Amino acid sequence: MIDFVSRAFVIGIAGGTGSGKTTVTEAVINAVGPAQVALLPMDNYYKDNRHLSFEERVKLSYDHPDAFDLELYLSHIRQIVAGRPVSVPVYSFKEYTRARETLEVKPAPVVVLEGIMLLVDATLRAEMNLKVFVDTDADVRFIRRLQRDIVERGRTVESVIQQYLEQVRPMHLSFVEPSKRYADVIIPHGGHNEEALAMLTARVRSLLSSENAAYGGRL
Numbered sequence: 370m371i372d373f374v375s376r377a378f379v380i381g382i383a384g385g386t387g388s389g390k391t392t393v394t395e396a397v398i399n400a401v402g403p404a405q406v407a408l409l410p411m412d413n414y415y416k417d418n419r420h421l422s423f424e425e426r427v428k429l430s431y432d433h434p435d436a437f438d439l440e441l442y443l444s445h446i447r448q449i450v451a452g453r454p455v456s457v458p459v460y461s462f463k464e465y466t467r468a469r470e471t472l473e474v475k476p477a478p479v480v481v482l483e484g485i486m487l488l489v490d491a492t493l494r495a496e497m498n499l500k501v502f503v504d505t506d507a508d509v510r511f512i513r514r515l516q517r518d519i520v521e522r523g524r525t526v527e528s529v530i531q532q533y534l535e536q537v538r539p540m541h542l543s544f545v546e547p548s549k550r551y552a553d554v555i556i557p558h559g560g561h562n563e564e565a566l567a568m569l570t571a572r573v574r575s576l577l578s579s580e581n582a583a584y585g586g587r588l
Contacts (some may be wrong), residue, residue: 389559411484
């Protein structure tokens with residue numbers, strides 16, 4: 370079991386696109402308080418492809434494990450767990466590349482990782498103390514992605530459908546869905562499963578209380 374005195378408790382929240390990962394993440398953060406959580410979303414760690422033209426970037430697959438800068442992500446996880454702040458990349462989904470600015474994230478007793486490919490890589494899984502998979506029906510996930518990409522990312526209905534059929538769905542079936550077997554906790558019906566969320570947040574609060582006791586009540 371984790372040595373609370375030496376490192377933070379790392380929770381990985383995985384699941385398909387539009388599954389409700391963000392809702393589950395917010396529930397964890399609200400349960401223990403924002404000051405107690407360092408959030409490292411995997412979406413921020415897409416590879417920096419600014420050397421490519423916009424037309425070339427659009428054609429890349431962003432639903433394959435190779436789309437992520439895993440080396441940088443692992444480095445930042447290990448740094449923040451060791452108690453050092455990190456400069457998290459900011460990714461522009463409209464430009465399909467990283468922005469120039471970064472976001473400083475400070476260490477905290479609980480580190481939350483969130484992303485579709487979190488449980489795919491064994492090295493990444495080894496960094497987590499609790500692995501959660503948010504499981505939601507495919508039609509619900511597609512509708513959520515369609516709404517999000519149109520409203521937040523300026524995509525057209527046609528482009529979202531094409532990307533879903535050619536990249537998102539095949540990659541989900543090849544990588545995301547099989548990774549579910551590595552989860553310690555599976556949350557059916559996404560962020561709307563209040564009973565499962567209550568159990569998860571209670572577990573996190575319990576762990577944080579144990580950590581506080583280990584530090585002699587100084588947190």
